[in-house]
Amino acid sequence: MSDSDTWRFVHVTDIHLGSTESYRFNPAFGENWETAAEQIRALAPDLLLVGGDITRDGNLHAYEFDRSRAALDALGIPWHCVPGNMDTGNKHTDRQGARDDRDDLACNVTEAQLQTYRDKIGPTTWSFVHRGVRFSGCYEIIADTTLPSARALDAWLQNLATLPRCAQHVMLNHYPLFTDTPDDPPRDITDPSGYLDWYFSAEPAPRRKLIEAYRSAGVTHVLSGHIHCRRPPLNFEGMNYCFGASTAFAQWKDRWSDGDARLGFQVFTVTPDGIDYRFEPLSHVSTRTDGWGPGGHPKPEARRV
Numbered sequence: 540m541s542d543s544d545t546w547r548f549v550h551v552t553d554i555h556l557g558s559t560e561s562y563r564f565n566p567a568f569g570e571n572w573e574t575a576a577e578q579i580r581a582l583a584p585d586l587l588l589v590g591g592d593i594t595r596d597g598n599l600h601a602y603e604f605d606r607s608r609a610a611l612d613a614l615g616i617p618w619h620c621v622p623g624n625m626d627t628g629n630k631h632t633d634r635q636g637a638r639d640d641r642d643d644l645a646c647n648v649t650e651a652q653l654q655t656y657r658d659k660i661g662p663t664t665w666s667f668v669h670r671g672v673r674f675s676g677c678y679e680i681i682a683d684t685t686l687p688s689a690r691a692l693d694a695w696l697q698n699l700a701t702l703p704r705c706a707q708h709v710m711l712n713h714y715p716l717f718t719d720t721p722d723d724p725p726r727d728i729t730d731p732s733g734y735l736d737w738y739f740s741a742e743p744a745p746r747r748k749l750i751e752a753y754r755s756a757g758v759t760h761v762l763s764g765h766i767h768c769r770r771p772p773l774n775f776e777g778m779n780y781c782f783g784a785s786t787a788f789a790q791w792k793d794r795w796s797d798g799d800a801r802l803g804f805q806v807f808t809v810t811p812d813g814i815d816y817r818f819e820p821l822s823h824v825s826t827r828t829d830g831w832g833p834g835g836h837p838k839p840e841a842r843r844v
Contacts (some may be wrong), residue, residue: 546584546585548809552764562842567825567830570825591764593607621678631684647742648686695698696752721746723740763780767785
């Protein structure tokens, strides 16, 4: 770009590459990623933020991280990633939910899964400054759990507030902190009408903790994925929340009047006046149907691991 003070970064999330060695595989996800990769290269961003779910089943197959890492490295663009639930396990629950097609307790994220992610991809918390913008990332959904990584997250969040301030501070998460507003009530996993609201967002107590920590650290933008349905950025009390699109497949298409189920990624342009946002849809979406295996979160007996 001609203006040396203007530059781009890209947010991509939920690419779900998977592996032919797994009990399930969808080649369309990989083809969609190749389309996204070509478009991202053409934009020549300074860096790429990857919002988790880089694997289809990294929480079960550690080898899936190798393919995903190689695909990201092949871009030739510096990238920074946080875990997603398909990489390391889902939001914690102490009870089975309303869905009878999954075992919610068996899906809980574990410390071993988080360590596998660290071994294969890198740290689950990080922060750095690039060209006057601070970028940070964490796996927010483990907040307030009993996992050792949750205690480490608390310490990291406290330290984040002591780092040098920048006018713009971008936080990368996987789960959205809320589905409607930061004041969303508790969601009931056992209520069929509330299950997806529970599944797709943080609970009120950890949400409040995270938002306060982000505010203390001067966070201006919170980028998330997980839902696979993009929304225009929402501003609450000076913080911009960006719900990102997936490159693999769409979900929850009719949840919001402003929801956009198109596949693609988010492009942010940094200018002397701030950060501008635009959505970049995939130029082509794969129609391949020759994959195999179940979708969603199959019960352990159906996984054939």
